[in-house]
Amino acid sequence: MGALEDIRFVEEMALELSADCGSDSGAGSGSEPEPESNKEIEEAVKVLLQGLGEDHEREGIKRTPFRVAKAFRDGTKGYGQKVKDIVEGALFPEAGLENTAGYAGGTGGLVVVRDINLFSFCESCLLPFSIQCHIGYIPAGHRVVGLSKLSRVADVFAKRLQDPQRLANEICSALQTSIKPAGVSVVLQCWHIQFPETQKNNLDPKHPSEFEMQGWVQSSVCSSSGVLENEGNSFRDDFLSLLKFRGINVDSGSSLEYWCPSRSLKMSKSGVTQSAMISAVASILQSLGEDPMRQELLGTPYRYVHWLMNFKKSILEPKLNGLSLRSINSPKRIGGIHSELNLPFCSQCEHHLLPFYGVVHVGYYCEKEEEVIERSYIHSIVHFYGCKLQVQERLTKQIAETIYSVVGRGVIVVVEANHICMISRGIEKIGSSTATIAVMGEFASDRGSKALFLDNISKSTASWG
Amino acid sequence: MGALEDIRFVEEMALELSADCGSDSGAGSGSEPEPESNKEIEEAVKVLLQGLGEDHEREGIKRTPFRVAKAFRDGTKGYGQKVKDIVEGALFPEAGLENTAGYAGGTGGLVVVRDINLFSFCESCLLPFSIQCHIGYIPAGHRVVGLSKLSRVADVFAKRLQDPQRLANEICSALQTSIKPAGVSVVLQCWHIQFPETQKNNLDPKHPSEFEMQGWVQSSVCSSSGVLENEGNSFRDDFLSLLKFRGINVDSGSSLEYWCPSRSLKMSKSGVTQSAMISAVASILQSLGEDPMRQELLGTPYRYVHWLMNFKKSILEPKLNGLSLRSINSPKRIGGIHSELNLPFCSQCEHHLLPFYGVVHVGYYCEKEEEVIERSYIHSIVHFYGCKLQVQERLTKQIAETIYSVVGRGVIVVVEANHICMISRGIEKIGSSTATIAVMGEFASDRGSKALFLDNISKSTASWG
Numbered sequence: 001m002g003a004l005e006d007i008r009f010v011e012e013m014a015l016e017l018s019a020d021c022g023s024d025s026g027a028g029s030g031s032e033p034e035p036e037s038n039k040e041i042e043e044a045v046k047v048l049l050q051g052l053g054e055d056h057e058r059e060g061i062k063r064t065p066f067r068v069a070k071a072f073r074d075g076t077k078g079y080g081q082k083v084k085d086i087v088e089g090a091l092f093p094e095a096g097l098e099n100t101a102g103y104a105g106g107t108g109g110l111v112v113v114r115d116i117n118l119f120s121f122c123e124s125c126l127l128p129f130s131i132q133c134h135i136g137y138i139p140a141g142h143r144v145v146g147l148s149k150l151s152r153v154a155d156v157f158a159k160r161l162q163d164p165q166r167l168a169n170e171i172c173s174a175l176q177t178s179i180k181p182a183g184v185s186v187v188l189q190c191w192h193i194q195f196p197e198t199q200k201n202n203l204d205p206k207h208p209s210e211f212e213m214q215g216w217v218q219s220s221v222c223s224s225s226g227v228l229e230n231e232g233n234s235f236r237d238d239f240l241s242l243l244k245f246r247g248i249n250v251d252s253g254s255s256l257e258y259w260c261p262s263r264s265l266k267m268s269k270s271g272v273t274q275s276a277m278i279s280a281v282a283s284i285l286q287s288l289g290e291d292p293m294r295q296e297l298l299g300t301p302y303r304y305v306h307w308l309m310n311f312k313k314s315i316l317e318p319k320l321n322g323l324s325l326r327s328i329n330s331p332k333r334i335g336g337i338h339s340e341l342n343l344p345f346c347s348q349c350e351h352h353l354l355p356f357y358g359v360v361h362v363g364y365y366c367e368k369e370e371e372v373i374e375r376s377y378i379h380s381i382v383h384f385y386g387c388k389l390q391v392q393e394r395l396t397k398q399i400a401e402t403i404y405s406v407v408g409r410g411v412i413v414v415v416e417a418n419h420i421c422m423i424s425r426g427i428e429k430i431g432s433s434t435a436t437i438a439v440m441g442e443f444a445s446d447r448g449s450k451a452l453f454l455d456n457i458s459k460s461t462a463s464w465g
Numbered sequence: 466m467g468a469l470e471d472i473r474f475v476e477e478m479a480l481e482l483s484a485d486c487g488s489d490s491g492a493g494s495g496s497e498p499e500p501e502s503n504k505e506i507e508e509a510v511k512v513l514l515q516g517l518g519e520d521h522e523r524e525g526i527k528r529t530p531f532r533v534a535k536a537f538r539d540g541t542k543g544y545g546q547k548v549k550d551i552v553e554g555a556l557f558p559e560a561g562l563e564n565t566a567g568y569a570g571g572t573g574g575l576v577v578v579r580d581i582n583l584f585s586f587c588e589s590c591l592l593p594f595s596i597q598c599h600i601g602y603i604p605a606g607h608r609v610v611g612l613s614k615l616s617r618v619a620d621v622f623a624k625r626l627q628d629p630q631r632l633a634n635e636i637c638s639a640l641q642t643s644i645k646p647a648g649v650s651v652v653l654q655c656w657h658i659q660f661p662e663t664q665k666n667n668l669d670p671k672h673p674s675e676f677e678m679q680g681w682v683q684s685s686v687c688s689s690s691g692v693l694e695n696e697g698n699s700f701r702d703d704f705l706s707l708l709k710f711r712g713i714n715v716d717s718g719s720s721l722e723y724w725c726p727s728r729s730l731k732m733s734k735s736g737v738t739q740s741a742m743i744s745a746v747a748s749i750l751q752s753l754g755e756d757p758m759r760q761e762l763l764g765t766p767y768r769y770v771h772w773l774m775n776f777k778k779s780i781l782e783p784k785l786n787g788l789s790l791r792s793i794n795s796p797k798r799i800g801g802i803h804s805e806l807n808l809p810f811c812s813q814c815e816h817h818l819l820p821f822y823g824v825v826h827v828g829y830y831c832e833k834e835e836e837v838i839e840r841s842y843i844h845s846i847v848h849f850y851g852c853k854l855q856v857q858e859r860l861t862k863q864i865a866e867t868i869y870s871v872v873g874r875g876v877i878v879v880v881e882a883n884h885i886c887m888i889s890r891g892i893e894k895i896g897s898s899t900a901t902i903a904v905m906g907e908f909a910s911d912r913g914s915k916a917l918f919l920d921n922i923s924k925s926t927a928s929w930g
Contacts, residue, residue: 060557092525092816094859109902111858116897144858146816147884147899234912241919242900245881351557351611393576393609394559416710419612432581434612435707437574447699454706 037287041069044280044287045353051277051305053313054350054389061350061389068353071421072288075121075128078159079289086153087178090146094139110235111144112136112242116151122192123161123296124260126281126304127354128420129192131158131167134248136239137175138182138227145179153178154186161290161297164190164259168223176225183226185239187250191216193355193420195261195307219259222250262303277305311348313388337449338366340375341460345382349419350389358417358433360399361460363453365409365442373406392417392436400438410441412453502752506534509745509752510818516742516770518778519815519854526815526854533818536886537753540586540593543624544754551618552643555611559604575700576609577601577707581616587657588626588761589725591746591769592819593885594657596623596632599713601704602640603647603692610644618643619651626755626762629655629724633688641690648691650704652715656681658820658885660726660772684724687715727768742770776813778853802914803831805840806925810847814886815854823882823898825864826925828918830874830907838871857882857901865903875906877918 045065049056056065116133135150157170172186194217227235240250258264281301282292290297339361346357360382366372385398392415400413415436422432443450507530514521514529521530581598600615622635637651659682692700705715723729746766747757755762804826811822825847831837850863857880865878880901887897908915 063554089528092856094856094862109861109904110900112900114898114900139858144856147857148886151897234915237912237916238902238919241916241923242879242902244923245900246898391557391559391609392612393604396574397559414707421613432616433579433711435575435577435579435710437577437703437707439574447702450699451702451706454703458706458709 038069038073040287041072041284042066044284045069047280048277048305048308048353051274051280052308052311052389060391064351064353067351071352071354072121072284074159075119076160076288076290078156081156081159083153083156083174083178086149086156087145090149091143091179092146093142094144095142110136110138110238110242111147112239113147113150114243114246114248116154118151118155118158120158120160120162120167122260122262123163124258124300124303125195125262125307126161126300127193127307129190131164131191132189132248133158133171134187134189134243135171135175135184136228136242137179137184138235139179140182141180143179150175161285161288161300163296164188164219164221165223168221172223172225181226183224183228183235185222185224185228185236187220187222187243187248189248190219190221190259192219192260193217193357195265217259217261220250262307263299265303265306274305274309277308278302281305308348308353311388336365336367337363337453338372339363339453339456340373340378341457343375343379343382345386345415347386347390347392347395347417348388349421350391352419352421353389354420356390356392356417356419356421356434358415361414361416361453361457362399362403363412363443363449363456364403364407365449366407371407373403378403392419392434396436396438400440404440408441410443410446410449411438412440412443412450413438414454414457503534503538505752506537506749507531509749510534512745513742513770513773513818516739516745517773517776517854525856529816529818532816536817536819537586537749539624540584541625541753541755543621546621546624548618548621548639548643551614551621552610555614556608556644557611558607559609560607575601575603575703575707576612577704578612578615579708579711579713581619583616583620583623585623585625585627585632587725587727588628589723589765589768590660590727590772591626591765592658592772594655596629596656597654597713598623598636599652599654599708600636600640600649601693601707602644602649603700604644605647606645608644615640626750626753626765628761629653629684629686630688633686637688637690646691648689648693648700650687650689650693650701652685652687652708652713654713655684655686655724657684657725658682658822660730682724682726685715727772728764730768730771739770739774742773743767746770773813773818776853801830801832802828802918803837804828804918804921805838805843806922808840808844808847810851810880812851812855812857812860812882813853814884815856817884817886818854819885821855821857821882821884821886821899823880826879826881826918826922827864827868828877828908828914828921829868829872830914831872836872838868843868857884857899861901861903865905869905873906875908875911875914876903877905877908877915878903879919879922 042065045068046056049061049064054061056062112134113136114134116135118131118133119128120131121127122129133151133154135154137145137150139145153174154171157167157174168186168188172184175181175184175186224236227233228239230236243250278301281304285292285297285300292298292301340363341359341361343360343362344357345360346355348354349356362378364373381399381402385395385402396413396415399415400411403413404411417434417436419434439450443453510530510533511521514526519526521527577599578601579599581600583596583598584593585596586592587594598616598619600619602610602615604610618639619636622632622639633651633653637649640646640649640651689701692698693704695701708715743766746769750757750762750765757763757766805828806824806826808825808827809822810825811820813819814821827843829838846864846867850860850867861878861880864880865876868878869876882899884899904915908918
């Protein structure tokens, strides 16, 4: 299905749904949403949990609707904020800065703030993405703005459903209007998690899972106004030079047609069996103060549901009975321990309905070559337990128990993960990272073997994150 | 004066002051302070501004009391927060985790969250410091805690006046009490800005300024309980291994007597001429819900005022008339441009009363060797304009204008700075960075020379930050 058909399809679908969720009430962006609309979002999340085959009264996910609603609300609070309120009172008179241009008058020059850390919800798939924002402006009218206000204004627009280029444009335009400088330029470097390619039955060792999320989709965008607008302009050269001091290189433009990986999902009407879930997502958009009929949002409910359905309960049959020990040529033996390191995985946090992903390291005792388990089998076990609503602690335990049931003597499992729900708190572009460890059988008493295995992980060059 | 005398001195001073600020009302930590107490803090900040020789009605600093009060209040909001409220509802039942120890039952193992980014106000000097926090715990009682709650509990204690070791102890003890796990361990890596050594008249080129803030004071601390308490314990080994995966090495303990550099300031009663300012700071401590008579806080008002007084208006006489052009052997000439790169500076942001610091790069046209200005003179100019309440834009302009008045033909000045007020928003340990540029005379039209100079900065290995 081509892009045009795609659009036609999502438009049809959206029209069908608009009756359900009452999108003709015309709730646009800008007005502060009512606090009670969190309840509506919570109800919609319950529909999503049911669609995933879960009991929303189960202890672990009982408060998930509350948490998801809160995260969506906090992450889109920019709809209720006004740039004027932020900038007002933070414009300071400074001598020597003329009205018209940067260094007219001699010394009023470019001001650049680099490495402002933000995050947004992607308007195409509703997953959060991470942003490094760099802003330059040339003061005019004998006034400068408090430096922290640049990041606060940027955050007003980041806290909406966004696309990198529109976000850059909105920040740039708001600063131009509110500060009235000689020029503004905004550069964003954005990182979006990968989507799993397709759902495969990857318990077949001949076709190991593609369900990996290594690396990020990266996009750099730029938006400029005033004297910073023209490429090759001297002020613009200065701006790019000052970014380069911190290792920030501005691409000439991304070659991606769509930056969000969900946009390359094939849509098919026949595949849409989750219309209740799709309606629920459309109603969330509306509760957040968005218009689900806005062109860019038309396919969003479908894409978000498509993503969620990767983690439907029991979507994989437990075919682990077929698990066999077989001889392979493996160089990864240390002492009597066989190690499989850096097995990639992606799972879905049941507390926040957001992915966590990373690598699994497995070690087990194995004296003979016949006792080695093929890497693809272990990967299948990881995939099986990852593809559902999870918590990292339980995932670690389940993988360990399953392998222990086969190998008997002793197993150690370490799971290292980034939780996307941590993006909003994060340092770097990935936030903090979580490690869990499960130890069974002889590993619990054999400290030397355990230390050897952990040391081996340290040495392996894990490229996750 | 030795440490003991120091303590006696601050105790005496504190007793004298306690009458002024009414510290006998017994305001301890824990109770939510009244909102109107922000007004008291604002009044105290006005006293500080007056003590610095400033007019607190001046446009640029009119709202500084408001901003400083808000920053102190936000940065100490942990006094009003309860760990119980955070953890309640975030303890999830998980099978397989026994009551007593980590891998009893086979699989209940260590959970580690690494690289939680926090900041605190230093209880010794009231400047913020930056923290990377790493927490490990071993679930017990068949329940795990939501991962994000570990960082939220840590933040409750970070948002108080703190010292690294006490912060680690308080986080550890709160988690042990609220989650009741088999054990908890907390590792903090903390960074504190350097203090300028002493106030010198550094306009004497024979004794260039020591007023530099390169590098950070770093301290690593650890606090543990339960089965993670004993060094050499197997669980503890696991914890240290999982930290090592992310390059985190736990020191065996810092050798610093005091980690805050202000603690090595020599105190002398004769030097205390700012008793109104010191009383004002003591009243701020009280408004924040602290007890200014708490042992660790006794010298804090003195130290904070001592720090502020580095930036008293006109503390340096403008001796720039003595500025001379003189011949030196300098290899830093590119074309007809002479460059002085990476001149360190520290200044004080007049909007937040917090330092910003970094490096200044200066370029100017100079055809003959006799026209070269000695580096120490340029450094003196930088120091002269840095040592007062400033904004980075003005500092840049003033340095450019002063040098232009001597060299005539053309000057370019670039200032790169970290603003400590950005620590609270920051990625990495330093937050975002700000660059400003001023261009005068022929540099404004000579794009080639400007590009050459900027390129040269990129290539110089600035070690600031």
